[in-house]
Amino acid sequence: MDLESLGKEVQLAIQKAASLDEVESLRIKYLGKKGELTKVLHSIGKLPANERPKAGKLANKLKNELGELIKEKKEEIKTHKSLPWEDLSLPGRRPNVGGLHPLSILSHEIQEIFIKMGFSVVTGPEIETEYYNFTALNTPKDHPARDMHDTFYLKDGRLLRTHTSPVQIRTLEKHSPPLRIISPGRCYRVDTFDPIHSPTFTQIEGLWIDKNISMADLFGTLDLLAKSIFGKDVKTEFFPSYFPFTEPSAEMWIQCPFCKGKGCSVCKRRGRIETVGAGMVHPNILESLGYGEFNGFAFGMGIDRIAMTKYDIDDIRLFFQNELQFLRQFDDSKL
Amino acid sequence: MIVNYNWLSEWVDINYSAEELAEVLAKIGIEVEEVEKTHKDTILKIDITPNRGDLLSVIGLAREIAAKTGKKLKKRIEYKLPKVKKEQKINVTVESNEDCPRYTASPLNNIKISNSPNFITERLEKCGIRPLNNVVDITNYVLLETGQPLHAFDFDEIGGGIIVRRAKNGENIVTLEETDKKLSKEDLIIADNSGPIAIAGIMGGFESGITEDTEKIILESAFFKPSLIRESSRRLKISTESSYRFERTADMYMVGYAACYAIKLLEKYANGKIMGKIVDTNPNPKISKKIPFSYSKVNELLGITIEKKKSISILENLGFTVSNKTGDKSEVLIPSHRNDLTIEEDLIEEIGRFAGYDNIPLRFRYSNHKPIWVENREIVEIKKIMVCLGFWEAINIPFIEPYWSSPEKTEAVYLENPMWSEKGILRNSLIPGLLENVKRNLNRGEEIVRIFEVGRVFTKGKEEEENVGGVIGGYTLKNWYENDREVDFYDIKGVVEAFLEEIKVLDYSFQNCKNPLYLEERALSVVSGGKACGTFGLINQEVCKSNVFGFEFCIKKLINSKKEKRFRKTSVFPPLKRDISIIIEKTAPFEKIQTLLDHSTKQKARIKLIDVYHAERIGKDKKSMTIRLEFYNPKKTLTDDEIEGDIKLITKKLESIGAVLRE
Ligand SMILES: [Zn+2]
Numbered sequence: 001m002d003l004e005s006l007g008k009e010v011q012l013a014i015q016k017a018a019s020l021d022e023v024e025s026l027r028i029k030y031l032g033k034k035g036e037l038t039k040v041l042h043s044i045g046k047l048p049a050n051e052r053p054k055a056g057k058l059a060n061k062l063k064n065e066l067g068e069l070i071k072e073k074k075e076e077i078k079t080h081k082s083l084p085w086e087d088l089s090l091p092g093r094r095p096n097v098g099g100l101h102p103l104s105i106l107s108h109e110i111q112e113i114f115i116k117m118g119f120s121v122v123t124g125p126e127i128e129t130e131y132y133n134f135t136a137l138n139t140p141k142d143h144p145a146r147d148m149h150d151t152f153y154l155k156d157g158r159l160l161r162t163h164t165s166p167v168q169i170r171t172l173e174k175h176s177p178p179l180r181i182i183s184p185g186r187c188y189r190v191d192t193f194d195p196i197h198s199p200t201f202t203q204i205e206g207l208w209i210d211k212n213i214s215m216a217d218l219f220g221t222l223d224l225l226a227k228s229i230f231g232k233d234v235k236t237e238f239f240p241s242y243f244p245f246t247e248p249s250a251e252m253w254i255q256c257p258f259c260k261g262k263g264c265s266v267c268k269r270r271g272r273i274e275t276v277g278a279g280m281v282h283p284n285i286l287e288s289l290g291y292g293e294f295n296g297f298a299f300g301m302g303i304d305r306i307a308m309t310k311y312d313i314d315d316i317r318l319f320f321q322n323e324l325q326f327l328r329q330f331d332d333s334k335l
Numbered sequence: 336m337i338v339n340y341n342w343l344s345e346w347v348d349i350n351y352s353a354e355e356l357a358e359v360l361a362k363i364g365i366e367v368e369e370v371e372k373t374h375k376d377t378i379l380k381i382d383i384t385p386n387r388g389d390l391l392s393v394i395g396l397a398r399e400i401a402a403k404t405g406k407k408l409k410k411r412i413e414y415k416l417p418k419v420k421k422e423q424k425i426n427v428t429v430e431s432n433e434d435c436p437r438y439t440a441s442p443l444n445n446i447k448i449s450n451s452p453n454f455i456t457e458r459l460e461k462c463g464i465r466p467l468n469n470v471v472d473i474t475n476y477v478l479l480e481t482g483q484p485l486h487a488f489d490f491d492e493i494g495g496g497i498i499v500r501r502a503k504n505g506e507n508i509v510t511l512e513e514t515d516k517k518l519s520k521e522d523l524i525i526a527d528n529s530g531p532i533a534i535a536g537i538m539g540g541f542e543s544g545i546t547e548d549t550e551k552i553i554l555e556s557a558f559f560k561p562s563l564i565r566e567s568s569r570r571l572k573i574s575t576e577s578s579y580r581f582e583r584t585a586d587m588y589m590v591g592y593a594a595c596y597a598i599k600l601l602e603k604y605a606n607g608k609i610m611g612k613i614v615d616t617n618p619n620p621k622i623s624k625k626i627p628f629s630y631s632k633v634n635e636l637l638g639i640t641i642e643k644k645k646s647i648s649i650l651e652n653l654g655f656t657v658s659n660k661t662g663d664k665s666e667v668l669i670p671s672h673r674n675d676l677t678i679e680e681d682l683i684e685e686i687g688r689f690a691g692y693d694n695i696p697l698r699f700r701y702s703n704h705k706p707i708w709v710e711n712r713e714i715v716e717i718k719k720i721m722v723c724l725g726f727w728e729a730i731n732i733p734f735i736e737p738y739w740s741s742p743e744k745t746e747a748v749y750l751e752n753p754m755w756s757e758k759g760i761l762r763n764s765l766i767p768g769l770l771e772n773v774k775r776n777l778n779r780g781e782e783i784v785r786i787f788e789v790g791r792v793f794t795k796g797k798e799e800e801e802n803v804g805g806v807i808g809g810y811t812l813k814n815w816y817e818n819d820r821e822v823d824f825y826d827i828k829g830v831v832e833a834f835l836e837e838i839k840v841l842d843y844s845f846q847n848c849k850n851p852l853y854l855e856e857r858a859l860s861v862v863s864g865g866k867a868c869g870t871f872g873l874i875n876q877e878v879c880k881s882n883v884f885g886f887e888f889c890i891k892k893l894i895n896s897k898k899e900k901r902f903r904k905t906s907v908f909p910p911l912k913r914d915i916s917i918i919i920e921k922t923a924p925f926e927k928i929q930t931l932l933d934h935s936t937k938q939k940a941r942i943k944l945i946d947v948y949h950a951e952r953i954g955k956d957k958k959s960m961t962i963r964l965e966f967y968n969p970k971k972t973l974t975d976d977e978i979e980g981d982i983k984l985i986t987k988k989l990e991s992i993g994a995v996l997r998e
Binding site for chain 1: 363364562565583635636637678684687698700706707709710721725734748752753754772787791793798
């Protein structure tokens with residue numbers, strides 16, 4: 001071993017030592033009569049004559065340094081005062097920290113997933129016009145599909161948006177494809193206020209317009225989403241459906257996480273839970289915007305329902321009562 | 336919609352149990368919500384999407400099951416109107432073929448009104464329709480089986496012929512349910528020479544309804560314009576099995592089939608006899624349409640490989656005719672019941688539906704597409720700051736009482752159909768909702784409530800704005816190192832100051848605030864860049880006998896006032912501290928002293944208020960304040976001599992505003 005690394009080794013050992021005994025035994029081990037450094041000093045005589053003075057100087061310097069260090073350490077240990085007893089089990093003085101609402105936590109989580117996939121996040125007004133909420137989305141006034149959206153109207157004839165799809169139209173009016181966006185936000189539908197219904201909900205909708213997009217791209221994207229929210233073992237299943245603004249249309253269901261598909265009260269004995277409505281954007285919509293040569297898909301999901309499934313919440317009203325007892329259970333917010 | 340399993344089996348062989356059938360239907364997009372076993376039968380509750388009016392019947396569902404299983408229907412859907420020798424003439428006038436493209440009227444006499452046979456009443460009851468008498472029951476029975484709504488008039492109550500026309504403004508009708516409905520020219524009606532006898536496709540009139548004494552009837556089977564029925568049904572607030580189906584488009588061909596089927600049942604179970612010529616205003620309607628179609632597009636859109644043969648067989652099983660089976664381009668002939676199909680993509684959905692969505696592969700297109708704009712980053716940031724300041728996030732339903740709006744209510748945004756009649760306006764502030772949250776939580780035994788919300792607020796004539804608001808109410812927590820106390824103004828002020836600093840709004844000042852939400856003496860508004868961007872203070876309403884303090888900011892205005900902080904060199908030399916205690920008028924604001932002293936010294940100094948107290952011995956109208964001055968110099972450690980001049984200067988300045996130095 002060379003002198004330098006020996007020196008470092010001893011310094012470290014001294015630093016770590018916690019008692020006088022320990023320091024003393026270190027002194028004997030390295031600087032004692034048969035100590036390692038002493039041995040080195042003795043061996044200098046065997047070196048060629050021209051190397052002796054330099055090596056001797058170095059070894060002596062180290063010996064003095066370590067001797068000093070040991071002295072200091074002994075002094076330090078001797079002078080350390082012992083502290084009075086303290087009840088370390090008392091609760092700590094905690095700073096006040098709050099937490100995010102579970103709907104925000106989940107909504108942010110889903111937004112982050114899409115941002116990683118290259119989606120932009122766009123928002124829009126909650127008060128909308130007939131045109132953006134329905135007509136531009138291939139749902140004229142006399143269309144029975146309007147029954148799917150029981151709407152809150154304002155006295156001035158405008159309405160509270162029933163989905164965030166108007167944001168997609170507003171975005172497409174300003175930006176031409178290809179594009180990928182998601183639009184999160186508050187939506188409203190006339191409904192009772194009971195354990196499973198609420199007049200307002202949070203939605204995230206997505207739109208991907210490009211060329212040669214297919215249902216396989218849609219299903220792949222949604223499957224990836226489901227796995228990111230519910231874990232990679234979640235089983236997804238796709239069914240045909242109907243929305244006026246998509247053709248073909250589909251729904252993604254996931255296997256009920258509570259009964260693993262056997263059927264329980266949460267999934268109404270179906271073994272699966274509806275999570276996302278989706279489809280290929282209806283050609284009428286793209287054509288009327290002047291993007292006939294493009295195609296793509298759109299999808300939408302209600303965060304409230306997904307949160308109920310994910311966190312096993314049986315009453316949707318809990319989200320709007322804002323009891324701290326409830327909110328505190330989600331304080332693992334990803335800050 | 337409710338359908339009986341046995342009834343379905345009369346039309347198609349089903350090799351599945353009801354539960355299995357539900358699964359098969361789900362795979363083709365027909366959602367069975369419930370399967371319920373009843374006496375001798377099973378009923379299925381099915382959710383039919385609004386585009387598929389054709390599925391609102393036994394025959395409609397049987398067709399889909401047949402298409403899925405590759406079977407043929409057990410009965411043919413064909414008809415021939417019966418020929419009649421005796422001529423009891425009825426006149427039918429249809430004013431607009433657009434409103435009513437087909438109208439049939441069949442006169443029957445010799446009717447004997449009685450109860451229906453058991454099989455009819457049982458099936459009606461299981462489907463949720465109350466049996467009345469054989470004639471009415473038969474019209475309903477045929478409706479359930481064929482999807483075609485029918486109506487029976489009492490022949491003797493009709494004066495002259497039948498006219499299908501728009502109602503005149505001001506006309507009215509007493510319906511079968513004995514309610515008086517005021518009609519307008521937007522409503523399509525069936526009338527006789529004295530006025531309306533039915534609201535077309537929606538509900539019959541009371542006068543011409545079937546009674547125990549009815550002997551002769553006119554059976555109506557027709558096609559009415561869907562949008563017309565939908566609008567009338569909504570305006571008149573009547574929704575029936577009939578209007579529900581007409582809204583979703585009836586089947587032009589089925590009009591004739593249903594009439595013949597009903598006549599057969601009336602002859603058999605109501606003793607009826609055809610007594611005159613059956614009127615049909617459109618006996619050979621154009622019932623099919625062609626949709627151009629290309630086989631390669633199927634695979635492109637579905638992202639799957641389906642052989643042409645398979646596509647053709649799916650389309651043919653659905654009863655469509657494929658014109659070209661060899662090239663890529665083809666035309667598909669669609670029968671009258673599939674009004675929902677209009678474009679190529681509709682047909683591709685049919686192929687996807689029957690080929691099975693399970694067979695579509697999962698694919699994710701990776702690309703180097705980057706998010707271009709993320710609009711709500713700031714909002715997420717603001718929420719996180721509020722959490723760090725000790726607040727819990729709330730989400731409230733934004734309907735509030737008009738009480739909260741300006742006294743004149745001119746700025747309130749009223750709902751036409753409010754959820755709760757007392758909460759008739761959209762919130763103009765987040766505070767009302769948050770106060771409800773405080774109340775609920777204090778009642779639940781919470782000692783302190785710190786809660787915030789980020790959300791839209793609405794003012795008439797202005798664009799909606801995203802606000803952040805928060806409230807504090809209750810008592811600080813008592814614990815082993817600190818006593819509890821009621822929250823006060825400086826709690827909310829501290830939150831506001833910390834919040835503004837965190838979001839980098841650095842140039843701001845406080846001004847008086849006259850917002851009815853707060854008590855004026857305990858409220859301030861925050862001004863940045865010459866514009867007010869928020870308010871805070873004591874809320875003008877106690878909650879559970881507690882004071883509640885709140886704040887609210889407009890996020891857009893905050894973001895506009897944001898300034899990037901510039902790095903300042905830190906000083907390694909410790910500051911020199913001096914405390915000065917003064918006695919001054921009680922009403923002298925600290926802010927005045929701060930502005931007076933700020934930047935007034937030769938050496939740089941920070942000014943901190945470290946004590947304020949009131950006491951009898953210093954005078955009733957006076958207070959004592961202790962101000963700490965921290966002098967610092969980035970280049971050296973200051974000495975007493977070097978700040979002597981500044982101390983003198985400050986003393987003079989303080990004296991100039993009436994302060995007396997204490998020793
Ligand atoms: Zn389950």
